Amino acid sequence: MPPPAHTPPAVTPDWAFEREHWRRGYFRVAGVDEAGRGAWAGPVTVAAVILPGLATDYPFRDSKQLTPAARETLAAEVRRVALSWAVEHAWPEEIDRLNILGATHAAALRALARLDPPPQALVTDYLKLRTPLPLSAPPRADALSYSVAAASLLAKTERDRLMLELDARHPGYGFAAHKGYGAPAHRAALQRLGVSEVHRRSYAPIARLLGPTPEEQP
Template structure:
């Protein structure tokens, strides 16, 4: 992996896609994920092949954009990209295989769902288990336009999921905290316990569930089944 840049550009560029095309690649995909640090819900990945002849103004790391800008850009990406897709891995699988592996699987699944077969992939600092040449970039969502586009699609998709889950579990304030480890989320966990969509392998959730996040995956799953069977979580 390349070393981290000394400073980040004001906006991501098309440099990395251009270098790949100059090397002979045609379908250059950017891939990124969101939700890795959340306590609740899935990790979601996006994959995007941008059209170099159809500009999308305003692309940037999804974390720097307000919700309205992200949603408008997501619509433009869907309209103007050669191909785009999203994929997710839910909390149960995160607990089984760990969050790093789950994020990687989501990225690989998003890549596989593209309507064209990417022949080169740009990722945000993660190596994938795919038989496709790829280039991990540290801070890729701030440096590379197609990775930024992927991060926007993934963020919009995940936020939509959180809005829907907020109707099921209003006490956790998911529409606002998006499942992240915020004071209001931790307070709700202490008061109500975890739901089936919480990540029991994450220490703050495991603590209120009454077992260690360091337990092996199978032991955590057994504990989870016992917890919800006993009514200890909101089902």
Template structure:
């Protein structure tokens, strides 16, 4: 082992730390011998960052319990399925089906509602890149009025499965059972306990939010880009002043009272 190279600047050591991922890397011991305050602060920051990564990896592994058990039983394509948009007064219900590979290394995936917009967008891209396949299903407001929201959600889930490029041999579904001839498990709060379902919740959420932002340009006055169709005061004021738009759910209260 060489002696510590104290000729390295603090900025150089910070850059070096960015390349180290193993806590047993011998370079850490050398850096620890450097008594400069800036170096010691950088080392503490590195250790905190590594701890966060370790915790994220542990959370990922905890959320793969269902998937790992199924992979061990030789179910190769396990699809996690979730929905977004059952409660809004306007816009579609959007669902996603996500098949992850057994060697998935993604971290930070969790219930989409617990993530910031920027984090969801980042994870959306990572999931799309890492997944074996992703399918998206959309059922619009008119179909929701025709079917009811529960049946519309199931129809959207079936659409998302049909969009997969692989045939899933097992389904992990958030809180619902689907009338399909595919083995499945319904998991209450699945987006908190299954990585595949949580990944699906992120895909569905980002997809729907992007749609609602586009609808806000087509139908201004309701604040769709900010409230995603939920009944905020701005949205209710828009309903009162303008009446419903073509993407409103006429079977939902209070939209019904403004129906012409």
């Protein structure tokens, strides 16, 4: 029998990306992260968080590494300690109009505009925003940066809350369970119930169910 596969330990965030900005005199560094880009329904949700620049070790982690209960507890702690934070959503109409990347960028810029005090620099999870602010956009920043991990917690918990509300308003799709992603139960519900108003019509699985538009028909 082969030996059990080794599971690598979870990555612990630190302040490496923030420190690069601190060295240049930018001390209010906002972490930015999103939740829901790959979902077929509901919004994409973006959070921006400025943590106190004290190089403190926080318990914040990438939301994907945590249980729902742990995410809720840590999201409350983010809101308690942050210098400023904001959450914004891009709903399906905006996603269909701008595409998912454009809508994510738009929601991120709205969240950043709401921060008070405002940020002097940014760290994002590979989200290369068009902004005059100094920007670091490394991959996996939600696992590597305290600021981005904090943003991931707010984005994930707020989006999950909204998907519970959408589950009550649109029963039968299972939004509370799969949060709008392409799970088998979601596919089956779409076949049974059709496309709802909170589905992203530009996404290929949804577009196929809707069929060709009048302009596309021969």
